[in-house]
Amino acid sequence: MSIKTILIDDEPKAIAILKSKIERFCPELDIIATIEKPAQAFDIINELQPQLVFIDIAMPGMSGFDVLEQFKNPQFEIIFATAFDQYALDAIKQCAIGYLVKPIDNEDLVESVTNATININQKNALLKNKQLLENISQENFQKKKIVIPSIDGLEFVKVKTITHCEGVDGYTKIHFTNRKPILSSSSIGHFKKLLTHPDFYHIHKSYVVNTTHIVKYLNDGYVVLSSDATIPVARAKRAEFLERFRG
Template sequence: MKITAVLVDDEPKALAILKNKIERFCSNIIVIGETKNPQKAIELIEKKKPQLVFLDIAMPEMSGFDLLSNIENPNFEVIFVTAFDQYALEAINHCAIGYLVKPVDNQDLITAVIKATQNIEDKTALEKNKLLIENLGVQTFQKKKIVIPSQEGLEFVEVNKIIFCEGTEGYTRIYIKNEKPILSSYSIGHFNKLLQNQDFYLIHKSYLININYIEKYLNEGYVVLDENNKLPVSRNRRSDFLNSLKNK
């Protein structure tokens, strides 16, 4: 499948390196435009209507996020390019959008392009881009949404509605307030990394809980969550877990 792409990066050297790597390692990508100017990038994208945009995040006049927010109908797949901004990576990960860390690794580029090609075929770009823009305007993590790939497609779930995640045989079942559970093909390790903050805690190798739903802790090593879910806390995690609750 041939994919049309536009490259946006304010650094001429980085732009040239990225273009060269795409030409060498991603033969299905056809670069139809490139620019160092974010404002011109908006015009270029709206005129050329690429299927894929490689977008630098940290640009002086306008960030990659601001650029995306200024496009009326961002119906294209995005691969962000960043020199590693933790907040940026969190926002991108929550929305299942691709990214590359500078200096761009050849294999990472190939992997990101393969995933982007699949996403283009699935036509999920517009929903994910809108969610990213929405999340960036939300100040507290608990009010953000994450994308959960499931058997039926993509599920957009508010973080504060997740009660707990249960890992089972490489899959994860996500229990959501007042909704039926979602089964994801991603492991619980993926969700532990994605939801890493003070409000989620991996109490057991199979259970990641939202501590806002804890109703009681039992001395024998169990937590009782909202909706009468009783889950075990691993013996080697109990002390740290209790300390984290006291410091909450």
């Protein structure tokens, strides 16, 4: 049995290593594509219809979870790869989905592929994938990590530590509960799209706020956060904002 397989990782070296290991230890896998840009994954997977996808969790701009969330009915088997993030592993384990911890051990790879092959034959990927999507997209959102490009490189931060994002001259300053702000080269629009969850609100053209940190609304149109920061609410959004929290 030949299993159509796609590898997704933003690091070419990581793809090369995994590809080599698969060719040596898992010859039953037929690697039909490798993807270094996660934004391309949705179209390529839809076109090639793989049975198995290896995907890195932490990638710039779009995580492995973000890729999966693009699919309405993801019926391919998944093996996640990660170098860290215990929350991610917990979410995956709860759904009996395969995972590998980097650097990838040969025996772990063979075991994961064996389990994936069994699952492919049983055709139960869709149910597990939907459960994973439910786990990672609702109550656990605040536990997720996102990737923030900064001057020094890439920062991996927990969503729950973000109090607000502030647009500054085309850049974005991200404020936290537990550390100094990070200045990202991405615009505030990028973070508006990245933090598309009810816990985050685009309160003003220059601000996205983590609503779990709002402690007070002032009558003159400002909110006060747990960090003591005072953020303006756009006049056009005040009625909607108040209605949302009254509800």
